[in-house]
Amino acid sequence: MAKKTSGAVTSVGKILIVGGYGQVGLSISERVARLFPGRVLVGGRNQDKATAAAAKIGYGATARRIDIVSGDAGSALADVALVVVCLDQTDTKFAEACLSQGVHYVDISADIGFLTAVEKLDDRAKASRATAMLSVGTAPGLTNMLAAHARDRMKRLDRIDILLETGLGDQHGLAAVEWMLDNLDAEYQIRDGEGQRTVRSFGESLLLSLPGQSKKRPAYRFNFSDQHVLARTLDIPSVSTWVRFDDRFTTWLFAVSARAGLGRLLRRPFWRRIAVWAFLNVHLGSDVCAVAVRARGETRDGSDELIIGIIGRQEALMTAIITVETARQILSENVPPGVFHSEQAIRLDGVVEALQAEYPDLSVTL
Numbered sequence: 001m002a003k004k005t006s007g008a009v010t011s012v013g014k015i016l017i018v019g020g021y022g023q024v025g026l027s028i029s030e031r032v033a034r035l036f037p038g039r040v041l042v043g044g045r046n047q048d049k050a051t052a053a054a055a056k057i058g059y060g061a062t063a064r065r066i067d068i069v070s071g072d073a074g075s076a077l078a079d080v081a082l083v084v085v086c087l088d089q090t091d092t093k094f095a096e097a098c099l100s101q102g103v104h105y106v107d108i109s110a111d112i113g114f115l116t117a118v119e120k121l122d123d124r125a126k127a128s129r130a131t132a133m134l135s136v137g138t139a140p141g142l143t144n145m146l147a148a149h150a151r152d153r154m155k156r157l158d159r160i161d162i163l164l165e166t167g168l169g170d171q172h173g174l175a176a177v178e179w180m181l182d183n184l185d186a187e188y189q190i191r192d193g194e195g196q197r198t199v200r201s202f203g204e205s206l207l208l209s210l211p212g213q214s215k216k217r218p219a220y221r222f223n224f225s226d227q228h229v230l231a232r233t234l235d236i237p238s239v240s241t242w243v244r245f246d247d248r249f250t251t252w253l254f255a256v257s258a259r260a261g262l263g264r265l266l267r268r269p270f271w272r273r274i275a276v277w278a279f280l281n282v283h284l285g286s287d288v289c290a291v292a293v294r295a296r297g298e299t300r301d302g303s304d305e306l307i308i309g310i311i312g313r314q315e316a317l318m319t320a321i322i323t324v325e326t327a328r329q330i331l332s333e334n335v336p337p338g339v340f341h342s343e344q345a346i347r348l349d350g351v352v353e354a355l356q357a358e359y360p361d362l363s364v365t366l
Contacts, residue, residue, distance in 0.1 A: 013081020015327065016041040018068055018094075021053035023171070024108065025086035027320035032084075033059035035328060041080070068094040077101050082327055085109070088175055092117045095132065102128040104330050108137045108323055110179060112225040115341075122339040135341040136326050137319035139164045140226040142291050142310065143241065144343035145351060147230050149366060150295040150308055158297040159238040162226060163208045163219050166315055167246045167286035176316070181272065184258050186223040191231040192238050199240075202258035206242055210292045211309040211365035219244040220255050229341050246288050289315040311363035312355060325354035 015032055019025040020042035033040040038060035042050045050063035066076045068089065074097035077083070082104040085094070088111065095118050098105040105125075109115060115134050125132050135144045143162045151157055172180075189196045201223050207216035219242035227241040244251045292309030299306050312318050326346050329335055335345050348366075356362050 013039070014041050014079050015039050015331075016043050016064065016066070016076070016080045016083045017086065018043045018066060018083060019086035020044060020084075021046070021049045022086055022175075024316050024320050024323075025084075026053055026057075027317055028084055028086065028323050029053065029061065030057050031320065031324040032327060033057050033061045035324065036331070039081075043076070073097060074101065077103050082106065082331060084323060084327055088179075089114060092121065095121060096124065099125045099128055099130045099132060102130050104130050105132040106136055106323065106327055106330065107132070107134055108141075108319060109134070110137075110140055110225050112223075112228045115225055115229065119339050125339050126337045129337045131330050131335050131337050131345075132339040133326055133330060133335075133342060133345065134339065135226060135229055135343070136323050138289060138315050138322065139224055139241070139291065140229065141319065141322050141326075141342050142351065143224070143226045143293070144230060144233075144341055145346060145348040146291060146293040146308055146310070147226070147236070147239070147295075148234055148343035149348050150293045150306055151234055151236065153300060153306060154295055154297050155300055156297040157236060157295060159295070160230070160236050160240075161206060161208060161294045161296075162224070162239070162241040163210070163290070163292040163294070163309075164222075164224070164241065164243045165210065165219070165246055165288065165290040165292075166243075167288040167313075168250060169285040170287040170289065170313075170315055172316060183223045185261070185264065188223045188228075190227055190238075190240055191236070192240075194237070202255045205255065206240075208242060208292065208294060209307065210290050210311060211307050212363070217244065217248065218251065218255075220251070220258075230343070233341055233344055245285075247285055250285075287313045289313055289318055308366050310352070310355070310365075312359050313361075317358075318355065321354050321358055322351055325351050328354075 017029045020029040029042050040061040041064040042054045043064045043066040044050050045067045047065040054061040054063045073094050080103050083098050084106045147160050186201045202220045204221050205218040208219045209216045222243040224241040227239045230239050290311040295306045
């Protein structure tokens with residue numbers, strides 16, 4: 001097991017990237033290997049793919065076969081200091097194995113049910129001096145940290161609205177596409193003022209702008225986990241997440257189709273396969289990925305509204321960069337033990353610096 005200090009890992013122990021040869025996982029593996037040569041394990045069920053990815057990455061990366069769904073995955077953790085999971089899970093058995101053995105745990109899952117289940121492992125993580133970091137990536141992740149940054153600049157906070165704008169020219173992984181299709185017509189609850197209210201994905205729209213833009217455009221409700229988490233971790237009276245494409249017509253068409261029952265249609269295998277294929281193979285337009293947070297109440301300078309945000313490109317790559325910086329902070333800085341969401345323990349300035357290092361054209365308004 002890796003040697004631990006006061007909740008932080010020093011210079012020993014392997015870094016296991018589970019799903020490290022997938023779209024996001026490979027980008028994470030490559031960047032972690034450059035930061036920590038000789039320590040990266042590219043993990044997954046397919047030994048051949050893991051071995052090929054490790055050889056491509058270099059920097060002393062090696063492969064490790066691991067199946068976190070079935071089998072004794074905990075036996076693969078003996079020399080591991082930190083795990084990054086890039087796969088969806090249906091239970092917390094692997095997270096429990098990591099934290100029980102004092103292995104730090106980072107997860108890029110966007111499923112609120114799973115994230116809530118991992119939160120319950122806080123006592124176990126503290127007992128073994130391990131850190132579990134959830135809500136890691138672009139949305140959730142960067143959205144959470146920007147919301148916390150906005151909250152800290154308000155004298156009184158009444159409401160936060162989070163906007164995610166993506167381009168149709170971007171490339172998304174299979175898991176991300178499946179998750180989006182699953183939530184096209186999801187019904188969920190949000191905190192609205194003093195109580196809870198039931199809403200539906202694409203069921204309502206709101207006019208929002210990105211930082212520096214004077215003209216507002218419609219964005220639509222979507223069941224991102226950040227709004228559920230932030231209502232608790234930051235105690236925000238009202239918080240909602242909204243999504244749109246950079247192409248206005250496509251955004252409108254998606255909204256109309258979702259309200260007309262597209263989500264139900266895409267549960268049928270034939271139409272589901274067509275939709276997944278189209279998202280994975282048809283790329284029209286830009287690859288913009290923009291995140292904005294609008295806070296309403298009273299700012300420190302007396303205004304009633306604050307808009308901050310970051311405009312970049314390629315959501316999957318942004319998620320990889322943010323995940324690597326999250327792992328770096330856990331491994332190199334004094335992040336305390338326990339289960340956290342990124343807005344509770346990860347420094348936004350470090351994340352911004354990591355993004356700027358790879359995106360010279362990154363637009364940052366804080």
